[in-house]
Amino acid sequence: MKLKGNAWKFGADIDTDAIIPARYLNTSEPSELAKHCMEDSKQPDFIKKMGRGDIIVADKNFGCGSSREHAPIAIKAAGVSCVVAKTFARIFYRNSFNMGLPIFECPEAVDGISQGDAIEVDAENGVIKNLTTNRTYQAAHIPPFMQELIAAGGLMEWVKRKVA
Amino acid sequence: MPMTITEKILAFHCGKKEVAPGELINAKVDVVLANDITAPISIKEFRRAGAKKVFDKTRIVLVPDHFTPNKDIASAEQSKLLREFAKEHGLTNYFEVGRMGIEHALLPEQGLAVSGDVIVGADSHTCTYGGLGAFATGVGSTDVAAAMITGEIWFKVPESIKFVYYGKLRKWVSGKDLILHTIGDIGVDGALYKAMEFTGETIDKMDMSGRLTMANMAIEAGGKNGIIAPDDVTKAYESGRAKRRPKFYKSDRKAVYAEVREYDCSKLEPQVACPHLPENTRGVSELSHINIHQSVIGSCTNGRIEDLRIAAKVLKGRKVHPDVRMIIIPATQAIYKQAMKEGLFNIFLDAQAAVSTPTCGPCLGGHMGILAKGERSIATTNRNFVGRMGHPESEVYLANPAIAAASAVLGRIGTPDELK
Numbered sequence: 001m002k003l004k005g006n007a008w009k010f011g012a013d014i015d016t017d018a019i020i021p022a023r024y025l026n027t028s029e030p031s032e033l034a035k036h037c038m039e040d041s042k043q044p045d046f047i048k049k050m051g052r053g054d055i056i057v058a059d060k061n062f063g064c065g066s067s068r069e070h071a072p073i074a075i076k077a078a079g080v081s082c083v084v085a086k087t088f089a090r091i092f093y094r095n096s097f098n099m100g101l102p103i104f105e106c107p108e109a110v111d112g113i114s115q116g117d118a119i120e121v122d123a124e125n126g127v128i129k130n131l132t133t134n135r136t137y138q139a140a141h142i143p144p145f146m147q148e149l150i151a152a153g154g155l156m157e158w159v160k161r162k163v164a
Numbered sequence: 165m166p167m168t169i170t171e172k173i174l175a176f177h178c179g180k181k182e183v184a185p186g187e188l189i190n191a192k193v194d195v196v197l198a199n200d201i202t203a204p205i206s207i208k209e210f211r212r213a214g215a216k217k218v219f220d221k222t223r224i225v226l227v228p229d230h231f232t233p234n235k236d237i238a239s240a241e242q243s244k245l246l247r248e249f250a251k252e253h254g255l256t257n258y259f260e261v262g263r264m265g266i267e268h269a270l271l272p273e274q275g276l277a278v279s280g281d282v283i284v285g286a287d288s289h290t291c292t293y294g295g296l297g298a299f300a301t302g303v304g305s306t307d308v309a310a311a312m313i314t315g316e317i318w319f320k321v322p323e324s325i326k327f328v329y330y331g332k333l334r335k336w337v338s339g340k341d342l343i344l345h346t347i348g349d350i351g352v353d354g355a356l357y358k359a360m361e362f363t364g365e366t367i368d369k370m371d372m373s374g375r376l377t378m379a380n381m382a383i384e385a386g387g388k389n390g391i392i393a394p395d396d397v398t399k400a401y402e403s404g405r406a407k408r409r410p411k412f413y414k415s416d417r418k419a420v421y422a423e424v425r426e427y428d429c430s431k432l433e434p435q436v437a438c439p440h441l442p443e444n445t446r447g448v449s450e451l452s453h454i455n456i457h458q459s460v461i462g463s464c465t466n467g468r469i470e471d472l473r474i475a476a477k478v479l480k481g482r483k484v485h486p487d488v489r490m491i492i493i494p495a496t497q498a499i500y501k502q503a504m505k506e507g508l509f510n511i512f513l514d515a516q517a518a519v520s521t522p523t524c525g526p527c528l529g530g531h532m533g534i535l536a537k538g539e540r541s542i543a544t545t546n547r548n549f550v551g552r553m554g555h556p557e558s559e560v561y562l563a564n565p566a567i568a569a570a571s572a573v574l575g576r577i578g579t580p581d582e583l584k
């Protein structure tokens with residue numbers, strides 16, 4: 001699957017409170033959460049200006065802080081096709097795989113992508129193309145077990161098969 | 165093969181003699197935990213998977229603590245979901261308002277989390293139970309849903325970093341200051357994906373309250389878990405409290421660590437983490453020019469009885485500064501009652517502080533002390549991200565209870581030694 005959109009650049013240590021502030025956690029409805037996606041980040045109007053399929057490109061430790069799955073849910077429901085970062089915080093990384101938000105670890109791509117660049121990501125092999133600069137990057141290999149989870153359609157599907 | 169305490173606990177729970185960092189395992193869990201914010205998604209996923217029952221109704225703990233007592237209709241609906249799910253499945257550990265507490269203060273207190281356990285919770289501060297010598301880590305709601313069904317969870321065995329603390333702590337310095345200093349040293353991703361093992365003579369002498377505070381904030385350095393080997397202090401704490409038999413593990417002398425870091429604590433002054441990351445730590449003496457509008461003592465980090473006693477010691481016979489609102493939140497009903505019995509509430513109320521029923525409340529900007537634009541709070545909580553306690557242009561400074569109490573009186577950041 002090819003994921004295509006424009007890049008939105010964010011800095012290091014984007015925490016889950018920036019992605020979806022706790023004041024909106026009195027619901028877990030994806031469309032409600034999406035309305036406030038990245039509201040407390042340095043680009044508070046992200047949700048108003050982004051287009052469907054756009055890609056979040058961030059520095060190190062994206063998604064640090066709370067375990068709230070509302071964070072990847074808000075990003076996915078906003079219409080973001082994937083997140084590329086130098087590194088991800090542990091729980092956010094797990095949550096994204098579990099609920100089906102494609103994420104890619106690739107420091108070189110992050111350094112080589114600017115705000116607004118047109119990006120194409122091949123979800124199968126992790127090849128990230130910057131169509132604006134015509135540069136190509138390879139994301140870190142997804143561990144085999146995580147690939148198994150993706151192939152099964154997320155953690156719950158994998159569990160269902162296991163207990164069936 | 166020599167192993168760390170984390171590796172030993174994980175090996176036991178996946179039925180292996182030994183495990184090594186990087187290995188993928190399926191571990192049995194002793195406790196699965198969720199709260200009023202995270203459990204609704206878990207329950208939805210549980211039902212969507214077509215599951216009929218939980219793996220063990222005594223090992224699933226649901227605690228509505230974040231937006232409770234329900235702050236609005238939407239929050240009430242979320243709590244209702246938990247209540248109904250608990251009833252439907254006969255869960256023995258559902259804690260209603262009036263019987264509850266902030267989850268990570270409640271579980272150790274009630275003896276539901278014990279040494280040697282593997283505990284997963286849909287709350288990042290689940291790592292708190294490492295203070296008892298358990299492997300405990302935060303996961304998402306979907307992970308919790310899967311664990312509620314299967315009683316198992318997959319992990320990559322983490323590498324461990326060993327932190328060695330030595331030297332006698334100065335007055336007003338506590339576990340909170342050690343962990344803030346450590347996070348300041350290694351950064352908010354300094355222990356990403358790794359186990360943080362806290363050791364050394366300073367830890368040996370530390371009470372359980374301080375140990376739980378340290379393990380609680382392992383996540384603030386990106387750690388998978390924080391852990392302290394259980395000892396006589398642990399044994400005394402768990403005696404008469406543990407609902408299951410604690411199991412004591414310790415790291416082998418030749419266990420392998422990714423890194424070892426040593427800290428001389430004898431010179432350390434109380435630490436304060438400045439906005440907007442817990443790694444922005446400074447010595448309190450550098451911050452005496454910072455005025456505050458609010459002081460919060462509470463949370464899963466520092467809402468235990470020991471924390472309230474320190475606050476009372478500082479506030480006794482004094483008044484909160486006219487420009488400051490002080491909010492004190494005992495973390496559980498039992499702590500609340502104990503504080504009342506010891507007369508701490510008289511001291512707090514005479515000082516003109518507000519005392520709240522247990523709730524996570526202001527720590528995550530939920531309710532009970534939200535900041536307006538441009539306002540600043542000192543707090544014994546665990547995070548100071550942008551907007552964490554309210555308006556995106558408000559600020560949170562993290563500190564220990566003595567500093568938060570003294571600052572409330574001074575109207576600016578300072579220590580009890582500066583009080584008249």
